[in-house]
Amino acid sequence: MDSAREFDAIVIGGGPAGSAAGLYAARASLQVLVIEQGMPGGQIATTDIVDNYPGIPNITGAELGQKMLDHAESAGVEVAYAMVLAVDRSEDGIFTVKTDSETYAAPVLIMATGAVPRTAGFTGEDTFRGRGVSYCATCDGMFYRNKKVFVVGGGNSACEEGLYLAHIADEVVMVLRRDEFRAPQGRVDKLLACDNVSVKYSTSIDSVEGGHLISRIAFRDNVSGETYVEEYPEGSVGIFVFAGNDPVVDLVRPMVEIAQDGGVVTDETMATKTPGLYCAGDMRSKKLRQVVTAAADGAIAGSAAYAYVRELRG
Ligand SMILES: Cc1cc2nc3c(=O)[nH]c(=O)nc-3n(C[C@H](O)[C@H](O)[C@H](O)COP(=O)(O)OP(=O)(O)OC[C@H]3O[C@@H](n4cnc5c(N)ncnc54)[C@H](O)[C@@H]3O)c2cc1C
CATH class of the missing domain: 3.50.50.60 (FAD/NAD(P)-binding domain)
Known part of the structure; x- marks a missing residue:
């Protein structure tokens, strides 16, 4: 295996949940890597104006998403722009994360991979995607x-x-x-x-x-x-x-419990049934999928990651 770059915590996804998770974990002194395959901000980067994020009315989604990830970087988070292809956990509890260009390892993995739009299912939908x-x-x-x-x-x-x-x-x-x-x-x-x-x-x-x-x-x-x-x-x-969204859970499906809405089941600290694995934002099973709830989930997961690492290291 290629040698893996080591971090205290790896966050997959640079949307609101991943940015907040990175910010909170880094401010608590962890070495954190956030991996994002596309634009900062996730789904919100595709919307024009976000008018319901408390305290920041009338901001474009792209700007809000960029500000969130910039804020995490300013707290010491490293950001890698790459697609994560596979996630594994060794018996001694270390997560290995493979992207299309590098391999990383950490005792904590925070998944914040969000959700993707559901298709309507009509004939020709895929053929004419982007052409109507x-x-x-x-x-x-x-x-x-x-x-x-x-x-x-x-x-x-x-x-x-x-x-x-x-x-x-x-x-x-x-x-x-x-x-x-x-x-x-x-x-x-x-x-x-x-x-x-x-x-x-x-x-x-x-x-x-x-x-x-x-x-x-x-x-x-x-x-x-x-x-x-x-x-x-x-x-x-x-x-x-606009037929709803499917939580993006495939990378960790074998390590988590999936609820009826397709999201990952977590406890109040965003912990899953696998020690060291946290899920935050739209990929979780939850009632309200919004920027403010994704950011809140991320903050909780980032803080829980710090507590987990501190406990591990005594
Ligand atoms: C059109 C639209 C308008 C919206 N308007 C509003 C609004 O006005 N107000 C509001 O509060 N909410 C709004 N929402 C909802 C809001 O965008 C989401 O609730 C929020 O973005 C969820 O954040 P998240 O971080 O959980 O996930 P996401 O925003 O989905 O981010 C997940 C990130 O993970 C990345 N990722 C996934 N898989 C991988 C991988 N394998 N490797 C690397 N990176 C990966 C994705 O590229 C993405 O950037 C809107 C959503 C849409 C689609």
């Missing part, structure tokens, strides 16, 4: 200026992103599997107050077709079971899917 099918309005919304978009989903994020798209696209059609929204009424009212927003209730997208871009969408009426096709000039229409 998107999971991020703030990333791709601008491509649909003056065009028509369908927004799949009736929850909080579908409404939020539908509202965002209503300011860009000519027409926004919400596509709801059921006959009602799941989002709070206030948010639904705000969305439906837009002149260019309409709703297809009890409807699913069955399939999409086209050339390079989408030109045909088959819808299914979930009450009658009938399908019908709508045709558009190629490239004049987009589909944004």
Whole structure:
């Protein structure tokens, strides 16, 4: 095995949970490595304005994410930009973390790998991903200026992103599997107050077709079971899917207990059933997946990591 660089604690994920975990563990004097495969900030880096992080109103997601990781670095955290491919734990309790470029080792591993958007499951969804099918309005919304978009989903994020798209696209059609929204009424009212927003209730997208871009969408009426096709000039229409998120747990699946919502079960200190392994943020089983709760989880995990290392070393 290549020689591994050693740390007191390794954090996988540079989103709000990972940044806060790194900050708290480093301020408690641990040597900490945070490994991030993409942009600082995780999911929040893909959103425009974050307006509900206490004390910092009206900040862009990218800026908030960058500030969080910068803060951890200023406390002494080392940041490596790489994708973690595998995680292992030896019998003497040391975690080995392999990235695409290096191997690291530590007695504590804090997982903060977050969550990824769930697909809607229609035929052609994967084929047209990035060519008419998107999971991020703030990333791709601008491509649909003056065009028509369908927004799949009736929850909080579908409404939020539908509202965002209503300011860009000519027409926004919400596509709801059921006959009602799941989002709070206030948010639904705000969305439906837009002149260019309409709703297809009890409807699913069955399939999409086209050339390079989408030109045909088959819808299914979930009450009658009938399908019908709508045709558009190629490239004049987009589909944004907001069907929830799946916690990213695969790297540690054999070492943890998974709850019904797909998240990792932890105790109040973010500890899992494996000694030295902590999970924080959206990858945990929890009710409210937000920046503020992810950061709080990270802070708790970082402090618990310090207590664990201190106990180990006596
Ligand atoms: C469009 C959108 C808008 C949102 N708006 C808000 C909002 O306004 N307010 C709010 O409070 N919350 C909002 N949220 C939710 C919020 O972004 C999340 O709750 C929060 O980011 C969770 O933080 P996290 O650190 O647990 O996970 P994430 O933010 O998902 O970060 C996980 C990080 O781990 C990294 N990672 C994963 N696997 C690996 C690997 N193998 N190797 C290396 N790195 C890895 C990922 O690249 C990612 O950066 C929004 C989410 C989305 C998608």
